[in-house]
Amino acid sequence: MTRKQMLAATLAGALLVGSAPVVFPSAASAAWTGEIESSVSFRTGPSTGDDRIRYLKAGETVTIIEKVNAYWFKVKDKSGTVGYTSAGSKYISVSGSPDAPASSGAGTGVIVASVSLREAPSTTADRIRYVAKGEKVAILDKPNSYWYQVKDAKGNVGYVSTSAKYISASYQAPSAPVGTPSEPEDTGVIVSSVSLRSGPSATTTRIRYVAKGETVSILGKPSEYWYNVKDKYGNVGYVSASERYIDANYTPPVIAPADVPAAVQRVIDAGKRYLGTPYEFGSDRSSTSTFDCSDFVRTAFREGAGIQLPSDSRSQGEYVKNIGRVTTDWRALKPGDILFFMSYEGSSPSDYDDVDKSEETITHDAIYLGNGQIMHTYSKDSGGVRIDTMGDDHWEYRFLFGGSAM
Numbered sequence: 001m002t003r004k005q006m007l008a009a010t011l012a013g014a015l016l017v018g019s020a021p022v023v024f025p026s027a028a029s030a031a032w033t034g035e036i037e038s039s040v041s042f043r044t045g046p047s048t049g050d051d052r053i054r055y056l057k058a059g060e061t062v063t064i065i066e067k068v069n070a071y072w073f074k075v076k077d078k079s080g081t082v083g084y085t086s087a088g089s090k091y092i093s094v095s096g097s098p099d100a101p102a103s104s105g106a107g108t109g110v111i112v113a114s115v116s117l118r119e120a121p122s123t124t125a126d127r128i129r130y131v132a133k134g135e136k137v138a139i140l141d142k143p144n145s146y147w148y149q150v151k152d153a154k155g156n157v158g159y160v161s162t163s164a165k166y167i168s169a170s171y172q173a174p175s176a177p178v179g180t181p182s183e184p185e186d187t188g189v190i191v192s193s194v195s196l197r198s199g200p201s202a203t204t205t206r207i208r209y210v211a212k213g214e215t216v217s218i219l220g221k222p223s224e225y226w227y228n229v230k231d232k233y234g235n236v237g238y239v240s241a242s243e244r245y246i247d248a249n250y251t252p253p254v255i256a257p258a259d260v261p262a263a264v265q266r267v268i269d270a271g272k273r274y275l276g277t278p279y280e281f282g283s284d285r286s287s288t289s290t291f292d293c294s295d296f297v298r299t300a301f302r303e304g305a306g307i308q309l310p311s312d313s314r315s316q317g318e319y320v321k322n323i324g325r326v327t328t329d330w331r332a333l334k335p336g337d338i339l340f341f342m343s344y345e346g347s348s349p350s351d352y353d354d355v356d357k358s359e360e361t362i363t364h365d366a367i368y369l370g371n372g373q374i375m376h377t378y379s380k381d382s383g384g385v386r387i388d389t390m391g392d393d394h395w396e397y398r399f400l401f402g403g404s405a406m
Contacts (some may be wrong), residue, residue: 034064036061038308040091042087045249045321047384054078062075064094065082072087073087103335107354108136111160112133116161117130117150117152119158119159123270123273129247129367135152139170140157155238162276188229189214190213190245193209193212196237207228207235215232217230218231218248224242224393227239231272252373260335264335264336265335267301267303270301270302271297275386279377279385293366293376293377294313297366301405316338316405317365320404327403334368335369343363364397
């Protein structure tokens, strides 16, 4: 942000709250930095399964952009490269203020209905105070779709819901400073020369070969086997999704279904707050620092709807069956329903030809979001809680039944 832009933001804040001006942090106070204490991996994503960019060496200083969760910082090194590193004090010592991380922008908001100002972007975080209808706040950041980081007229910094039910907001995410490398959210690096085709099939016309080392933008994933991509020349087509051909960083888009009941939406929102939380088999049911599949589902329903589900997936399956609204056709499911799966037998439909699903045991469960999307966690390597697209893949072949727990 230039000096003129900061001055304008400060004046805007002063005008916003009248006699009790909101003062935006100065460039000095906004710096949130870390000094590397011990050599640590600098990765492309917040998971030990993500690619290592390089090692950060002891003594290096990085700018902390945000704290993704209890385990990871998003940081920028001295060369301007943005990535992720461990938040453990063994590896990094932190100084400065997180109240206005380097990536934050400025905006304003008027409270439409009384809302909690919380210490962290979660409904389980401590409430600082209620912000009353008509109060004006300065918006410092938007860490995700559900929360604004704000400063109130009393100088309290915390988090409020982004819902239009609670706040009328004017906020624009900051653009990257000049010289900052662009970071496409969904990209892939070609591992081995592969055909770029006009459709998601090996029988469609080849547009060209994409060479090893090329980077492509991933536009979508129509099935387990194909990515829809754009190459460096602007050609749009399809390449194999096999790891043999592409090293992909892709997160399926979340498409919000229409007319989702409020109680169901609260369950979904509760689950989304834990995206990226690490996987641990047999996780502690009294903690939310790690989850296995059934612990995650149980937590989302407890926090979102006040429903106390059994602690394991098989018991949760019986719970849903006892309610009586179940189906073996996943396409008939509604958002908020729980899906139950058998063990993995292979990636091809033929691997399940001789399976009598009525005799199979539940080994996994997930929350249905609608539009073929499921939210779940199933392994450390997969990155913890995540959203996947279901259909013509092993999740579809393994599906046993699903239904409502409400």
